[in-house]
Amino acid sequence: MKRLVLLSVMLLIAGGILANLPNLEEGTALKVSGKVIDQATSLPLAFANIIYNHTGTTTNLEGEFVFQINYHKAENSLLIKFIGYETAAIALDTDNTNLFVTLTPKVEMLEEVVVVTAEQVLMDVNNYHQINYEYSDQLLSSYYKETLTTDKDCIYLAEGIFDIYYPTVYSKEKPTIHARKTRKKTFASLDTMFMPLIHGHATDMINGVTRRTDSFVKEEKLDHYTYTKEGLTWYDGREVFQIHFEPKSKKADCRGMIFIDSESKAIIRTEYEPLLHGQNFWKKVKWVEEYKEVNSSWYIHRVSYLGEWDQHGQTVSFEALLVVTDFETITTKPELTESLTKDDIFFHQASSFSENFWEDFNYIKLDVKEKKALGF
Template identity: 35%
Template sequence: MSFASSPLFLLALFLFNNDPTSIKGIIKDKETNEPIPFAHVVVGDVINISNIDGEFVISAKEISDGEELKISYMGYEVYQEELHNIKDFYTIYLEPSTIQLEEVVVMTGKSLMETVFDRFHLNYEMDRLHMIGYYKESMSDWNSMYYIAEGIMDIYVPSNVDKLNEALVRPIRTRKKVFRQIDIINEVLGGNASDMAQSSIWRKSSFLHPKNRTNYDYQYSGYTNMGDHEVYIIDFEPINKKGNTSGKIYVDYESHAILKIEYFPILKDYAFWESVSWTEEYEKRNGIYELFSVSFDGTSTHNEFNYHALLVVNECFVIDEIPNEYRLLNSQYSFFEEAVEDFSDAFWNGYNFIKLDVESAQLVHATSKF
């Protein structure tokens, strides 16, 4: 038997061919040369975003010759490049776009949203989903950082017909660094990815749920572009005491799918949060719009603490059933119980992640603590 046909050689060849390929770079405004944070970066079915400094890393197990790198951000033209010989580092400039809807039809916010709701079952996935995503939490006050925690999460989202009320989450790799110990950390740290993985599209308590939609007034307020989508902007706010949220909804001109939601729950007699805000974004994969990223920002009462959480769904697959072994890993599970303090890029081992911004990197690599 030749070495080339030996089991060890074939195993090594299999492992080599399945090593993820990472593409790294920075995204900038072509006119100002300023970095563009939170831009969408897509290779095949894998999606990630740039950090606050405009830097990005995206990894995919298979990148065929000629695969397309696509980058988009609200208010800019889409950048597209075929990948042949992958470079060590990409510097990518986005050009501000000029918005020109082919035909501006005067519509009310109410009529637009009626069309949006009518197309929910066409535009959004209703099946059970398996997601692999990057999750991050941090807490600070006006002077210093209290902790930074990050992880790669295995997430199972039930369908509308399932009896499960929440997404189930298993941490794959986690790391954290605590700079200052405070009692409130244990109350906040862990569990939020489960809530964030269930979007406002299908969540029963959502302002978009059929039983809640009539509690809001919808006003058309203009249009913009998001990547290669021309988008209506709709403002919404409560019209009665049952409404508890206000914000903006960004709707695709052609499909009438919601691409982005920015919303602000109205807090009444709430013991902890002074104010909170959510942002959800959706990307089209395999003909269906799927949740891509969710961010949460909260300021505690008396403006003492600022809490931030981010979930980015890098990969998403339709599945037949949720594995039984994941049923105990619910929102009460602490993602970071076994987290390590390794803040090197090599820690992620080929998974998709968001690079630490310069300020955070200086914090975690500092030898002294606060």
């Protein structure tokens, strides 16, 4: 029986390991699961980044994760990263696959040696853009989930494993999405529930702010916003600028927060809310994007979307989550069968929501509300 390993705070420091190098063969398949909590509060950390080599996943709302990897001798540690916390580095071992991970907040006060303005930081983002982000065609392996919930109930749940052709920004090609395995469940009649955004795939999510020509971080858009430095924080042992931005002109279309690595000048996280003027439907809309660093380049890792509206006196939420679990650089556009169009609704109704459904695919564990709706 797999033992539960309780990792002490002293051991969970950046670069720390639990044991000597394990005697694992190259390419050994490992399935690692666990829970990530905040050391100071003992509360679960949702959307902590779980990284191994160029593969990755994230925790669910309860801080839980499951991750299937192939062991490489050159990369011994599984990394758990979260903005504002010390990175946990856990040595891989066949006896060490059910983890309870405590992340320590990094509370050291930071002071800038060289004072730079928020506008200068954003200009650096643009100047370093070409060397920071992927500029080759990529084939992404991804997990996608969308849910419709009220304050109390889960109304609709759908999940899928995708292959995504992700062309370079220099290409005229557009991303192509292929669904490898999907499932969905409807828990209530949707006849009276207006669902404006459920369309069954992540076409609108995969193009992050670092790629879109109309993005609020592009040099030609900077004059339309007011950028303010909120201070410094940490990510993976490095200083990170926290920059808040607000509309300054009528050509601005959102507000939010940007987290920028002070060393590489790369955006590692964005949180932004589109302006909702001129409409009376949406109560709240929010996007969050995160990037992961592999060999000095930053790749899209996680995108989440939240849209809320009021109906019959209650708040209804549509949430979508896309996590890139693996990628490879390619030189030829792949032949993806059954590629999706923008209006496709492709999820297959599922009679079983067992975790065995996903076989060897990486996925995100269901949260408490979803399990309750399924009768777990």
